[in-house]
Amino acid sequence: xxxxxxxxxxxxxxxxxxxxxxxxxxxxxxxxxxxxxxxxxxxxxxxxxxxxxxxxxxxxxxxxxxxxxxxxxxxxxxxxxxxxxxxxxxxxxxxxxxxxxxxxxxxxxxxxxxxxxxxxxxxxxxxxxxxxxxxxxxxxxxxxxxxxxxxxxxxxxxxxxxxxxxxxxxxxxxxxxxxxxxxxxxxxxxxxxxxxxxxxxxxxxxxxxxxxxxxxxxxxxxxxxxxxxxxxxxxxxxxxxxxxxxxxxxxxxxxxxxxxxxxxxxxxxxxxxxxxxxxxxxxxxxxxxxxxxxxxxxxxxxxxxxxxxxxxxxxxxxxxxxxxxxxxxxxxxxxxxxxxxxxxxxxxxxxxxxxxxxxxxxxxxxxxxxxxxxxxxxxxxxxxxxxxxxxxxxxxxxxxxxxxxxxxxxxxxxxxxxxxxxxxxxxxxxxxxxxxxxxxxxxxxxxxxxxxxxxxxxxxxxxxxxxxxxxxxxxxxxxxxxxxxxxxxxxxxxxxxxxxxxxxxxxxxxxxxxxxxxxxxxxxxxxxxxxxxxxxxxxxxxxxxxxxxxxxxxxxxxxxxxxxxxxxxxxxxxxxxxxxxxxxxxxx
Amino acid sequence: xxxxxxxxxxxxxxxxxxxxxxxxxxxxxxxxxxxxxxxxxxxxxxxxxxxxxxxxxxxxxxxxxxxxxxxxxxxxxxxxxxxxxxxxxxxxxxxxxxxxxxxxxxxxxxxxxxxxxxxxxxxxxxxxxxxxxxxxxxxxxxxxxxxxxxxxxxxxxxxxxxxxxxxxxxxxxxxxxxxxxxxxxxxxxxxxxxxxxxxxxxxxxxxxxxxxxxxxxxxxxxxxxxxxxxxxxxxxxxxxxxxxxxxxxxxxxxxxxx
Numbered sequence: 001x002x003x004x005x006x007x008x009x010x011x012x013x014x015x016x017x018x019x020x021x022x023x024x025x026x027x028x029x030x031x032x033x034x035x036x037x038x039x040x041x042x043x044x045x046x047x048x049x050x051x052x053x054x055x056x057x058x059x060x061x062x063x064x065x066x067x068x069x070x071x072x073x074x075x076x077x078x079x080x081x082x083x084x085x086x087x088x089x090x091x092x093x094x095x096x097x098x099x100x101x102x103x104x105x106x107x108x109x110x111x112x113x114x115x116x117x118x119x120x121x122x123x124x125x126x127x128x129x130x131x132x133x134x135x136x137x138x139x140x141x142x143x144x145x146x147x148x149x150x151x152x153x154x155x156x157x158x159x160x161x162x163x164x165x166x167x168x169x170x171x172x173x174x175x176x177x178x179x180x181x182x183x184x185x186x187x188x189x190x191x192x193x194x195x196x197x198x199x200x201x202x203x204x205x206x207x208x209x210x211x212x213x214x215x216x217x218x219x220x221x222x223x224x225x226x227x228x229x230x231x232x233x234x235x236x237x238x239x240x241x242x243x244x245x246x247x248x249x250x251x252x253x254x255x256x257x258x259x260x261x262x263x264x265x266x267x268x269x270x271x272x273x274x275x276x277x278x279x280x281x282x283x284x285x286x287x288x289x290x291x292x293x294x295x296x297x298x299x300x301x302x303x304x305x306x307x308x309x310x311x312x313x314x315x316x317x318x319x320x321x322x323x324x325x326x327x328x329x330x331x332x333x334x335x336x337x338x339x340x341x342x343x344x345x346x347x348x349x350x351x352x353x354x355x356x357x358x359x360x361x362x363x364x365x366x367x368x369x370x371x372x373x374x375x376x377x378x379x380x381x382x383x384x385x386x387x388x389x390x391x392x393x394x395x396x397x398x399x400x401x402x403x404x405x406x407x408x409x410x411x412x413x414x415x416x417x418x419x420x421x422x423x424x425x426x427x428x429x430x431x432x433x434x435x436x437x438x439x440x441x442x443x444x445x446x447x448x449x450x451x452x453x454x455x456x457x458x459x460x461x462x463x464x465x466x467x468x469x470x471x472x473x474x475x476x477x478x479x480x481x482x483x484x485x486x487x488x489x490x491x492x493x494x495x496x497x498x499x500x501x502x503x504x505x506x507x508x509x510x511x512x513x514x515x516x517x518x519x520x521x522x523x524x525x526x527x528x529x530x531x532x533x534x535x536x537x538x539x540x541x542x543x544x545x546x547x548x549x550x551x552x553x554x555x556x557x558x559x560x561x562x563x564x565x566x567x568x569x570x571x572x573x574x575x576x577x578x579x580x581x582x583x584x585x586x587x588x
Numbered sequence: 589x590x591x592x593x594x595x596x597x598x599x600x601x602x603x604x605x606x607x608x609x610x611x612x613x614x615x616x617x618x619x620x621x622x623x624x625x626x627x628x629x630x631x632x633x634x635x636x637x638x639x640x641x642x643x644x645x646x647x648x649x650x651x652x653x654x655x656x657x658x659x660x661x662x663x664x665x666x667x668x669x670x671x672x673x674x675x676x677x678x679x680x681x682x683x684x685x686x687x688x689x690x691x692x693x694x695x696x697x698x699x700x701x702x703x704x705x706x707x708x709x710x711x712x713x714x715x716x717x718x719x720x721x722x723x724x725x726x727x728x729x730x731x732x733x734x735x736x737x738x739x740x741x742x743x744x745x746x747x748x749x750x751x752x753x754x755x756x757x758x759x760x761x762x763x764x765x766x767x768x769x770x771x772x773x774x775x776x777x778x779x780x781x782x783x784x785x786x787x788x789x790x791x792x793x794x795x796x797x798x799x800x801x802x803x804x805x806x807x808x809x810x811x812x813x814x815x816x817x818x819x820x821x822x823x824x825x826x827x828x829x830x831x832x833x834x835x836x837x838x839x840x841x842x843x844x845x846x
Contacts, residue, residue, distance in 0.1 A: 067700050103814065110644075110814050176813050179782070181756035186785040186813060218756070218782075276684060301684075369756065418698045421684050 004492055008499040015472075022468050023508040026560060029461045030512025033556045035520060036454035038548035040447040045547050046540065047443045048234050048432075056435040057095070057228025058238045059088075059245065063398070063427040065368055067417035070178045072098065074425060075371040076329065077224035087248050088241055090231040095119065098213055098225030102177040104206070106165025113161060113204045115175060117213035117225075120147050136202070140169045141193025146209045151190035153216070156207045159196045167191055179218040187216050222330040234432065242431040246403050249429060251396035254363070256337055256372055257381035258326030260356075262314040269310060270382040271324050271337055271356045273363035273395035276301075276421040280393035287390035288351065293318040293343030304339035304358040307347035316341055324356065327377075328370035335370030337363070350389075352382035360395055364423035398425040410434040466567045473497060473571040480575045481583025490576040497572035498565050505564035509557035520546040616726030616734035616749050622772065624720040631799070632831040633657045636824045644816035654844075656835050663836040667844050676845035682836045689838075691845045696838055723758050724751040738769065741776060745769040760787065773802060778812075786812045799828045 065071040099116040146154045171191050179185040231237050256271040274284050281299045298305045324337040347353050404410045527542045639651045652670035667678040676691030687696040727735040727750040735750040746766045753761040760779035777790040794806035811817035
C-alpha cells in the first residue's frame, strides 16, 4: 500500500499543471460550499437566537382575562414561574414580557408607538447583554439608565421617533394607554437615552423598566404578564418543551371556599362557576331542580343559585343579596364575592349541601382580582365529583387553549377566543414555529436560495472536474498498459488512480477551506449601508455574519474526497481491466 | 378614527331622565342616587347619530350611523350610513354575541366586548347597562366630607361633584360633574386617568325632551390629553317605540346594508 501511495503521490506531482487546474476547481467548489453553509448558519443564528428570542421567545406563555386585549395578566406569577422553572430543564432564560400600545405626545407632535417593559433589574447574562446591545444600538445614554430613580419613568426612544417627536435626552414625553382594567391611563416618561435600530420593525418601540410599566398598567407584584422562554437548542427543543408545558398546564377546577354571614349565622360555603356556553347552560338546567326562582334568571350574566340547605340555614330568599367572604392568596384582607340569589336548588351529595353556583361572568370577576389559594383551600371546599352530570358545565381555574402547529391554526385559535364567552383567564403556550413562523419562513427561503445558487455553481464545477478526471485516465491508457506489462495487478492499477484523485481532492479541500475562511474574513469586513432595509435584520452590526461549523467543514471535505474517489473509480476500473497489449496499442 | 363614542351611551341611555329639582341641601350620595334613578331607561330606542371629529393636522371627519337598542337585553345594532368607505358596515350585539359586519366582504366576524367600534374609542361593553352607584361613589376629602360644591358655570348655577370609581372596570377612575342646579341636567363632565391627569372634558350643550325624558342631543368631547382633538356628537330622529325582535338579527343588518 505504501508503494501505491508513493506512486500515486509521484504521479500527482508529475502532472503539476493539470493537477493544479483540477485541484483549483475542486477547491473553489469546497470554498463555495463552506461559505454558503456558514452564511446560512449565520442567518439561522441571527433569526433564532437574536430575532425570535426578542420577538416571541423560543416558547411563549401568554394569558389574558376573558380574551380582552388589555387584560394581559396572570394573577399568580409565583406559580407559573415555578411550573416553568421546574419543568423546563432546557431553560436558558425566562423573561416576563409586556408591551402596551400607546399614544405618545412629544413636543407638539404625537404618534402611536409600543412601549415595552424590560426587566433590566434582573440583569442580563454577558451574552444576552451583548446581543441586546447589538440589536439595540444605544446612541445616547446607557441601557441601565432605564433603572434610574432620580427621574420620572425613564424611557429609551428610537432615534427616528425622537426626531419625529422633536425630543431629545432629558425631555419629558406623555403617553396615553389602557391599563389592565380597561381604564384610560396617562403617564409622563423621561427620555434617558436614544437607540438606533436597523430593523424597521423595531423603530416604533420604546423601552422602559418592566416594574414601572407593570405599576402603570395596574399589574401587582404577585401578577405577571406574558413570558418569553429562551431554551437551549431551540430548533430541536421548542416543540418538545411547548407540548410538555401544555400538558402540565391543564387546569384544575375553579372554586372559592369562604363563608356567608347572614341572619346572625355563619356558614362555610363553596362557590363554583358555571360556564356561559349553551351546552353548559343546558346541562345546568337539566341537572338542577329549583325550589324557588327561575332557571332563566339563574343563567343570566349576574345569576347565582344557592342550595336549599344553605337557604334554610341562613334564611336566604330569591333576590336576596349575599356576600361570600374568602381569603385571597396574596392579601391578608378578606375579599368578597357579592351575589344576588336568583334561585334556590334542591341539593344532594352530588351538588353539595353548602354550595353556591355562580355565572362565569360574575364568578371570575371576583376570582381573578382576588385569586384564592386553591391548593390550600381544596381541603375545605366541596368539589363535585367527575361523575356528576353537570361537571362539564363547571369552569376551571383557567382555560387552556389547544396546541396548534401552524400559523394559520394559531391565528384561527386566537380569533376564536371571543367565542369562548368567558371571563376566566385564558392561557396559551406556543412555540416559535407558530408565533414566529414568518421569521422562520424567511430563514427557510433564504437558506434555500443560498443553497440552490451554490449547488448550481458546484455542479458546474463538478461536471468539469469529472470530465477532466475521465480525460486524464484516458490519456494515460498507454501508461496503464506499461505498468500492467511489468506486472502490476489490476486492483493496484485501480487503487493508484483512486488514491491519486483522493489525495488531490484532500489537498484541494484543505486549500478550499483556507480560501473560504479568508474570503469570509474579507466579506465580514465590508460594511453595508442598510438604512430602512428590512433585510438589515440579517446583518450583524451592518456586516455579513458567517457562522462556520467544524462539522459542516469536515463533512464538505469528506464529501468532496468521497465524490472524487467514486468518480475516479469507474474510469480507473475500466482502465485496469484492459489487457496490457490493448492498453499499449491505445492511441489518441 | 378615534371618535368619542364612549359617552354615546350616556347620551342615549344614561342621560334620558326627567328634569327634577335637586335642592341646594342635597348631599352627594343623594344626588348620585338621584342621577342613577334618572338614568334608568326602560324603553327601546332608535336614533340617528352624527359624529364630527376634528383632529390636529388631519382636518374634519364626519361619520353618520343609525342606532337601535332593545332595552330588554341590552342588544344593539349600529349601521353606518356615511362616509362612503364605511357605509353599510355594522355592529350587532345580541345576547352574549357581538359581531362586526363588513359590507364589502358580506361577512360577520365575532369580536370581543372590548373591541373598538368603527375604530373609535367605543367598545362593545360601553353599551352595557350599568348602574352609576355600582361603579362610582362620591369622593371624600381628608376630613371625610363629600367633595361637592355649588358654583357658576358661566352664568348658570350648578352643583359640582367629584366621584371616584369603586370598581376597577371603568373607563376613568375619577370624574367631576357640573349639574345644573334647577334642572339636574349634566352640563359638563371631566374625566381623569388614575394618575390624576385630565383626559377629557365633555359639554352637554343641548337637550331635547322625548316621551317625558331629557336626551342630550348635542355634546362636545374635548381631548385634553392631545390638544386640538375634539368630537361633536349630534343625535336626531329619536324614537322610543318598541322595536321588533327581527331588527337584532344578522339578516336584518345584511338587508340594511344593501
